[in-house]
Amino acid sequence: MFRPKDEQERITHRLKIAKGHLEKVIKMVQSDTYCIDVLHQSSAVQAALKETDSVILENHLRTCVADSIKEGNQEKAIKEVMEVFRKKN
Numbered sequence: 530m531f532r533p534k535d536e537q538e539r540i541t542h543r544l545k546i547a548k549g550h551l552e553k554v555i556k557m558v559q560s561d562t563y564c565i566d567v568l569h570q571s572s573a574v575q576a577a578l579k580e581t582d583s584v585i586l587e588n589h590l591r592t593c594v595a596d597s598i599k600e601g602n603q604e605k606a607i608k609e610v611m612e613v614f615r616k617k618n
């Protein structure tokens with residue numbers, strides 16, 4: 530089993546998983562695969578990207594946001610994170 534040594538490696542690994550799923554979706558579309566099967570594979574791409582986003586956000590909160598709060602810039606840190614959530618919705 531793969532064990533990433535740090536957050537960057539963990540994020541890269543997750544992105545490679547998403548890339549693999551996306552490449553599979555492209556091949557399925559090009560070979561005229563049954564639409565429902567393509568949708569299932571597309572869902573796997575989206576799930577992999579969502580998990581990647583979670584890892585990135587967690588890392589950001591533990592490092593950049595924590596540092597900003599310690600430096601007294603909590604409002605800026607909160608605003609920045611909230612902007613990400615607003616764009617997602």
